[in-house]
C-alpha cells in the first residue's frame with residue numbers, strides 16, 4: 001500500500017527543473033524539441049593546461065536578451081519565458097524585462113507561439129498565458145496602470161497546467177489550446 | 191572614384207561573424223529572429239565580491255548537444271549548423287557530431303527547417319544544404335562509403351549564397367528556395 005502514498009507534490013523543486021525534466025520527456029517521446037537556452041557568459045580569461053581541458057578562469061554573467069526556452073512543436077516555433085512568484089494575489093510585472101517583451105513581440109510578428117509559464121509557488125499553481133495578454137497589462141502599466149496581473153485573472157483567463165509525474169508539467173496541452181484558439185481567431189479575421 | 195574599390199571580400203572574417211552580423215540585420219529589418227545559441231558552460235566556482243558583479247572563477251566548456259543557430263522565420267522554425275572547411279575539394283563529414291545529426295533529424299520530424307551552411311574558406315564559396323541531403327551522405331559513410339561530400343556536389347545540388355554588404359550572407363534567400371521545394375514535395379506526396 002506504499003504506492004498510494006506517492007505524491008506528485010512539487011514543493012522545493014524549481015519551475016526551471018520541472019520544465020527541463022518535462023522537455024527531456026518530450027524529446028524522448030518525440031513530441032517536441034524544446035531547450036533551455038544557456039545563460040550567456042562573457043569570457044575574459046581561459047587557461048589551457050597541458051593534457052587537460054581548457055579552464056575558464058574569469059567570466060561574467062550577461063543579461064539574456066531573449067527568453068528562457070525555445071524550440072519546435074509539430075511545425076510551430078515555440079518561445080516562452082518561465083517566471084515564478086511567491087505572491088498569492090498577483091504576478092508583479094517588474095519580473096519581466098523590457099527586452100524580453102520586445103523579443104516576444106518580434107516572435108509574434110514572425111508567427112511563432114509566444115507565451116509565459118507563470119508559477120505561483122506558494123499556491124502551487126501553474127499557468128500558461130499568451131504573450132499578447134501580458135502585453136496588454138504591460139502597456140497599461142506603462143501608461144500608469146497597475147503593476148501586476150491579479151491571480152484571479154489567471155484563474156479565469158489563463159490556462160492552468162497541473163503537476164504530474166511524467167511529464168512533470170505538461171504544458172504542450174496548453175499550447176494545443178493556444179494553437180486552436182489562434183486558428184479560430186485567424187479564420188474569424190478573414 | 192574611391193567607392194569603386196570597395197570590396198565585399200570576406201577574407202579573415204569567420205563564417206560565425208558573418209552569420210551573426212546577418213542575423214542582426216534580419217532582426218532589425220524584422221525579417222527573422224535567429225540567434226546563435228551560447229556555448230554551454232559548466233560553472234564550478236563563482237565569487238561574489240562586495241559591491242560588484244559575480245565573477246566566474248572556474249568553469250568548463252561543454253559539448254553543445256544541438257546546433258549553432260535557431261529561430262523563427264515567417265512561421266517556420268529554422269535550425270542550422272554552420273561549418274567551415276579549408277579543403278578545396280570536399281567537405282569532411284567528421285566535422286559533424288553524431289548528436290548534431292540526431293538533433294537535426296528530430297527537428298525534421300517536428301516539421302522544422304533544418305540545414306547546414308557550409309563555407310569553403312579557401313575558395314570563398316558558401317552553400318546552404320538541407321539536412322536530408324547531408325543525412326544521405328552520412329548514412330552512406332556509416333555503411334563504409336566515402337567520408338566527405340565532394341565540392342562538385344555542392345556546386346550542382348546545394349544552393350550557393352554570395353557574400354554582400356548588408357546582409358553579409360543572405361541565407362534567407364536560400365531558405366525561401368528550400369521552403370518552396372518542400373511545399374512542392376509535400377503536395378506531390380498527397
Ligand SMILES: [Mg+2]
Pocket residue numbers: 068081082083
Ligand atoms: Mg525566467
Ligand SMILES: [Mg+2]
Pocket residue numbers: 258271272273
Ligand atoms: Mg558550427
